[in-house]
Amino acid sequence: MAETIREPQRPRRGGAFWALLLGAALSFVAFLALGLWQVQRLGWKEDLIARVDQRLAAAPVRAPDAAHWTSINKADDEYxxxxxxxxxxxxxxxxxxxxxxxxxxxxxxxxxxxxxxxxxxxxxxxxxxxxxxxxxxxxxxxxxxxxxxxxxxxxxxxxxxxxxxxxxxxxxxxxxxxxxxxxxxxxxxxxxxxxxxAAADDQTRWPRGGLTVVRFNNHHLQYALTWFAMAAMVAGIAFYLWRIEPRRRAAASGTA
Structure with a gap:
């Protein structure tokens, strides 16, 4: 009587597997969104720095009087x-x-x-x-x-x-x-x-003006690259779980 050769049974993907894969998908979307947000922040920060540099180089204008106080805002007026x-x-x-x-x-x-x-x-x-x-x-x-x-x-x-x-x-x-x-x-x-x-001509008298520090931290590019790298890492893990790990387990059970 001929012996029937059975194909190795592929491991079933249980609830824990799907929960893990769903978590990976959600993490990928979240990291990708955070990276895109940092790219937007980078553009905003670079625009802010350019506008402030332009203000610092401009000639002084009359300070806003009471008629214009309600329109003063950080983006358009500070510095x-x-x-x-x-x-x-x-x-x-x-x-x-x-x-x-x-x-x-x-x-x-x-x-x-x-x-x-x-x-x-x-x-x-x-x-x-x-x-x-x-x-x-x-x-x-x-x-x-x-x-x-x-x-x-x-x-x-x-x-x-x-x-x-x-x-x-x-x-x-x-x-x-x-x-x-x-x-x-x-x-x-x-x-x-x-x-x-601003600083006075005579810098031997007190108080001393002109000490305003105009500095903007701009690490948004590094932050964006970090989030994108984490998204890529999660995508790689998800691919491994979906394609490679089941094959490895199937191959291992077939040689047992």
């Missing part, structure tokens, strides 16, 4: 070079903790009354702790009308990452325009931005 004309009220300056290339100390924020009657908070620059008091630097205080060129900045409400502003104790860690204006009883319309003053 714009502006000109202010008005009078400082040095009696209501505020010191805000700062760390700069000159060391740790304070930003000196002073309200300026513009010729239009608005108030704008001006960051006149940085002082080290020994020049913390007004008496130590009154020679740098201008009297009467002044012209200030600087960069328009948006407020930093609340404090920094680790510390909250404490207005009742006069401790400030961020340039919170609204809170500082309220604490100093600045009457009248106050601009929803502040201005970082």
């Amino acid at each position: 714009r070079k502006v000109l202010l004309i008005g009078t400082f009220d040095h009696s209501r300056e505020t010191l805000v903790g700062a760390s700069t290339e000159l060391g740790t100390g304070y930003w000196v924020l002073t309200p300026l009354r513009t010729t239009q009657g608005d108030w704008v908070l001006v960051n006149r620059g940085f002082v080290t702790p020994e020049f913390k008091t007004r008496a130590s630097r009154t020679a740098s205080e201008t009297q009467g009308e002044d012209r200030v060129v600087g960069l328009l900045r948006l407020p930093e409400p609340g404090g920094d990452l680790l510390r909250k502003n404490a207005p009742e104790q006069d401790r400030w860690y961020s340039r919170d325009v609204e809170a500082i204006a309220k604490a100093r009883s600045v009457e009248g319309p106050v601009a929803p931005y502040f201005v970082d003053a």
Whole structure:
């Protein structure tokens, strides 16, 4: 009687196999989407850097007055070079903790009354702790009308990452325009931005302006490549599970 030769039985794909394959598919889609999102972020960041570089190289324009405050936004206005004309009220300056290339100390924020009657908070620059008091630097205080060129900045409400502003104790860690204006009883319309003053010609006086750091981290290309690599790795694993592993198991069972 002839012996019947049986074909090796192919291993069945159970529920665990399909669950694993589904997880791989979902992971692939998620990693691919994250990579595409980082590509979009890369384009946005490069456009932002180009626009800011253009603003820094441009001539100063008059700072926005009250009629244009509602239209101010981060994308179109931050780091714009502006000109202010008005009078400082040095009696209501505020010191805000700062760390700069000159060391740790304070930003000196002073309200300026513009010729239009608005108030704008001006960051006149940085002082080290020994020049913390007004008496130590009154020679740098201008009297009467002044012209200030600087960069328009948006407020930093609340404090920094680790510390909250404490207005009742006069401790400030961020340039919170609204809170500082309220604490100093600045009457009248106050601009929803502040201005970082440019460096003065005389760099022997305090405060020292022109220390604004304009830096944008741009690691989106590396992030995109990482996500795409993970998507490719998951696709390779899924291919192995679907085609190669069943064949290997079938071959192994046939030689057993």
